Amino acid sequence: MTLKACVFDAYGTLFDVSAAAREASREASFPELAETWQSLAAIWRDKQLQYTWLRAVTGDHIDFWQVTQDGLDYALEASGLDKNAALRERLLQLYFNLSAYPEVPAMLATLRAEGLKTAILSNGSPDMLNGAVSSAGLSGQFDAVLSVQDVGIFKPAPQVYAMVEQTFGIARNEVLFVSSNGWDAGCASAFGFETLWVNRLGAPVDRLAATPQHTMKNLSGLPALLAQQNHA
Numbered sequence: 001m002t003l004k005a006c007v008f009d010a011y012g013t014l015f016d017v018s019a020a021a022r023e024a025s026r027e028a029s030f031p032e033l034a035e036t037w038q039s040l041a042a043i044w045r046d047k048q049l050q051y052t053w054l055r056a057v058t059g060d061h062i063d064f065w066q067v068t069q070d071g072l073d074y075a076l077e078a079s080g081l082d083k084n085a086a087l088r089e090r091l092l093q094l095y096f097n098l099s100a101y102p103e104v105p106a107m108l109a110t111l112r113a114e115g116l117k118t119a120i121l122s123n124g125s126p127d128m129l130n131g132a133v134s135s136a137g138l139s140g141q142f143d144a145v146l147s148v149q150d151v152g153i154f155k156p157a158p159q160v161y162a163m164v165e166q167t168f169g170i171a172r173n174e175v176l177f178v179s180s181n182g183w184d185a186g187c188a189s190a191f192g193f194e195t196l197w198v199n200r201l202g203a204p205v206d207r208l209a210a211t212p213q214h215t216m217k218n219l220s221g222l223p224a225l226l227a228q229q230n231h232a
Helices: 019-025 037-058 064-078 085-096 105-113 128-133 158-168 184-193 220-230
Strands: 005-008 117-122 142-149 175-181 193-197 215-218
Touching: 005 128, 005 184, 019 037, 019 085, 019 158, 037 064, 064 085, 085 128, 105 117, 105 220, 117 158, 128 142, 142 158, 142 215, 142 220, 158 175, 158 184, 175 184, 175 220, 193 220
Parallel strands: 005 117, 005 175, 117 142, 175 193, 193 215
Antiparallel strands: none
């Protein structure tokens, strides 16, 4: 088997979803975040994901940017910060321009130099993804940036993963799908992709129908993994 494309989840995989709260906590305007930014970021992310799953089940699809705002509003209220409109606006501004994890630019450049197709497959809306790619300095590093907006349902619906086959015209087992979400990597494995779980937080494996074939703590070892797989 030769892997012809490497497809990445965006948020938490390429882009640091905690960066918005962390960066705001360092600004003089928001001293209230100094002790609470980590819990705020965690609640925000948890609710953002939960709302995508619930909307996928109920068929009540909306733009991921609205889901992101809804998750933030819940997190702010849970943290006692929901009266601070300036903080909300700043957090959303920072989220739209998330920074990439430090190993990402060099890793992508290596994959591109080796001739692999690269893509993003994300719940994010096109505007969000384009904003993150641009602000992180990753423009030109992807052959495609795929959003669930085109199929109207969030991950892990199989029609989301099928977008990769339709875009590149390759078989499922020719794709390495990379995600920091264990559930995403597991469901992509069940779909038929080769998968890598970037387990940045050292979490247990999700108890699902399938599990990721590979696990790493970050993306720095990805080019070596692909080289090994394609020369096995």
